[in-house]
Amino acid sequence: MSTPSPAVQRLRLRTELRRARNKLELTQRQVATKMEWHPSKLIRIEAGEVAVTVNDLKALLDEYGVTDRRKIESLLQLARGSRKMPFSEYRDVFSKEFLAFLALESSASVIRGFHFFVIPGLFQTEEYIRALAAGTSQSVTPERLDRLIEARLARQELLEGEEGPKLFLVLDESVIRRQVGGPKVMRAQMERLAELAAHPRITIQILPFSVGAHQGMLGPFTLFEFSEEGMPDSVYLENPRGESYASNEPEVTGKYLEAFWALEDRALRDDMSQTFRQVAAHIGEGSDDLAPAADREEGQDEAN
Known part of the structure; x- marks a missing residue:
């Protein structure tokens, strides 16, 4: 054991x-x-x-x-x-709240997340990270940026191999429409998502604009489940302005698990590897990058 x-x-x-x-x-x-x-x-x-x-x-x-x-x-x-926590060597670039998030992420057996603003860090390419930092931060130094990239790429070792947590992610359509870094960076990022969507432990879905208002509009969140007996589920609520909140209270985690299932039910069920490659191919050609996927969603609703 x-x-x-x-x-x-x-x-x-x-x-x-x-x-x-x-x-x-x-x-x-x-x-x-x-x-x-x-x-x-x-x-x-x-x-x-x-x-x-x-x-x-x-x-x-x-x-x-x-x-x-x-x-x-x-x-x-x-x-x-419990004295040596994961990623503790990155205290110089991460807040204590985010270090707690990384500890949960590195230990969970199942991770479920809804993302509303940007590609989740676990899936970002290096070029996307740099473009995101350049567009959102006015004070990041080259040295600090290198440390952030080093830490984020270290996190992504979680995705390697067949062992590790199962991941279920729902991305709002805005996440893949927003061209962080321009067409070239976004094409590479979409190709990366296509590769990850084919991974046996990873399920990625897109929540299209056509669903209208939904529970995820209150903000991004991540749910963690653990294989160890007696370990409570945890939820991490992310605020892009820096305020974050984590809880393992059953009434809180249960509420967000129900919200996630509702978002899953409304999200696209296509072959997402193919969808991301189609998006990559059409980036820069217009504003309807997801039109084919949205059309399939409507046809799918009629079939159901």
Whole structure:
């Protein structure tokens, strides 16, 4: 049996610690006061933003009245195993919220996402990344951009081989209509999507403009499922202005899972590899790049 990733171990540990505190009906401030900690320390531990030392964990478990030796040793093992988080070497270019996202991404067995603005980072070509940075940031230095590209390409190792998570993505039509970097960059990006759409672990669908208003218009989101027993699903809500939110509360993750299924049901079910290649071939010829796909959607509705 393989050892769970550091991200999974930290998520399990923080879930257990919150459960123990809530069982005693204590607030974070009350516990921090008893431990003689600053409240932010416990908040950050429970949020998974920082690791907890073995000594601090022992003291915390004693405060919570956890006396079962097996339980204590299990939690101590989680603390030891969760200290080295994925992509922690990129703290200089990523926010703590996005590092938490990367930890979930690298540990999940199933990833579902809806994207409304740009091609998701996991699927971006290097040229697309550079064009996106040039068009959206006025202050990125060449050195910082190189670090961002290095990190993003490292993320994409997740897509290699037959092992790894299953990915189900729905892209709003605007994502592939917007010519980031111009026709040449977008053609290469569409060819990359065509390759990925043929991968046995990856399903990509397009939500056409013709569906009108939909739940995804509230913003992009990503859902994570884990193979480890007892691990709760998580959802990450993305705000392009930099504010992001993650939750593993069942009522929140359940709501977004239902929204994703609804978007899947309304999205195109074509051979997306062929669709992306057709889009690539017509980029620069006019504004109706997806017209053939949209026409097939209408015919498909009639058949159903």
